Amino acid sequence: MKRTATPKRNSQKLLSVVYGLAGLLGCALLILLLIWLLVPRGAETPSLLKGPDYVADAKTLWSVEPIPDANAYLTEQANGLVRKASYVAAPKAEVGTQPIAIQLEMTDGTLRVENATLTIQESVLQWEKGTDATAAAILGENYADAIFSEAPTDFDTLGSFDISVTMASGTYPFTLMITDTLPPQAEPKNPCRFYVNQPITCEDFFASCEDASAVTMTFVTEPDVSSLGDRTVQILLTDEADNQTTVEVAYSVVGDAEPPVITGAVDLVTLKGVEISYLHGVTAKDTNDGAVAVKLQDDMTPAQYDEGEHTLTYVATDAAGNTAEVPVTLTVLPFDTDVTTLTDDTIYRMGYAITEQILTEDLDERERAWKLYRYVQDHMFYKDNKDVLDWKYAAAVAIQRGYGDCRNYYGFAWLLLECAGVENMLVEHIPPTENSAKHFWNLVKVDGEWYHFDTTPRVGRSDFFLLTDAEMDAYSARNGNCFKRDTSLYPATP
Helix, strand or coil: CCCCCCHHHHHHHHHHHHHHHHHHHHHHHHHHHHHHHHCCCCCCCCCCCCCCCCECCEEEEECCCCCCCHHHHECHHHCCCEEEEEECCCCCCCCEEEEEEEEEEECCCCEEEEEEEEEEECCEEEEECCCCCCHHHHHCHHHCCCEECCCHHHCCCCEEEEEEEEECCEEEEEEEEEECCCCCEEEECCCCEEECCCCCCHHHHEEEEECCCCEEEEECCCCCCCCCEEEEEEEEEEECCCCEEEEEEEEEEECCCCCCEEECCCCEEEECCCCCCCCCCCEEEECCCEECCCEECCCCCHHHCCCEEEEEEEEEECCCCCEEEEEEEEEEECCCCCHHHCCHHHHHHHHHHHHHHHCCCCCCHHHHHHHHHHHHHHCCEECCCCCCCCHHHHHHHHHHHCEECHHHHHHHHHHHHHHCCCCEEEEECCCCCCCCCCCEEEEEEECCEEEEEECCCECCECCEEEECHHHHHHHHHHCCCCCCCCHHHCCCCC
């Protein structure tokens, strides 16, 4: 016979299920409580739905540039994922920073909105004079390829200037503000020494001074060089933009009461109106300063004095203000004086006056020789005067009269070459007969080689500058052996 469950047993089973569910619920609550206790308050729980940034957070442009398309905001992460980008609301073309929203149409058909900012700057460029003037430094690194219509460094003064800038999107007008906000920087001399009663300026205290504009220096406290000792002085440096720096410089005052010593000063002679080198061989040396410049006490040169005797005074002053003076007598002879009465010193000084005037240290040997060659030809003309003079007197005649024959051309060239330190020698023509006229010219040594150097002009040709033996002989053969010579007496040319 089949047995059926009693109501009491069914109640017990139901109660067991309830108790089981209650136990599971208690465990779940216990786990949640533990999580709540272990997770710090305020911590942000990452959103599993948050996606990557497809839009740049911010963009900056100049007010003269057009507002970029929304696609310009897309980042590399948007490649292949964003079909189209558009502004939710068109940005305003006004200076300042504004929030913008960009709607993205994804390739899967979904829409997404991301936020960014747009900053528009006034089209005014600021450049600190003396700093980096590249486009990237002034416009920003995104404009490294921009081109200025005028380089900022071309502007000499501070202020506001109109320029145009060509960039990827076009050429636009800008205002360039050139400023100088940095104070001058100066390096004091170390050691800084002066002599007792030495005239000094602010600049004498500094080894260097750097600034974007001109700097004016003034003493805040006047320096004292009246006696020996160690002292300090304050000097105010002010640039054109009124930036200022005060520098304190330590300096020492040392003794120096001795003037320089002048040597080489001798009595001088010249012809009326003929310049001579009055400083050749004259030097001055100071115990503390070394070589010191020498000059005449007045501004006149020997050629400016009238006939007769005059007193010239050489002066040399050291850094301490000590001055040495040496008087000499200048005798000015009549212009038509017989040149054979002149001393070698006077004639050489005539030559030195010319070479010191026309030659400079930057000339090479060939250029120096050419300067001398042209000077002789430009300062005399040919005239057969039949004078038979020593070369130095022939040179003096050429300077005095401004004309002469080949002997005077040769002598004048010899004098200038000698005064310029160019080695040279006389070349003498062998005439066809005893009664034929002789011809004279120079050989000069330039760059270690000998060349012919004939300043005497000829009909049809006046340039015989640095010719070789072959060139001279070829011309001579065509013109009556005019340069025939005893080649055994002279060095060969290249």
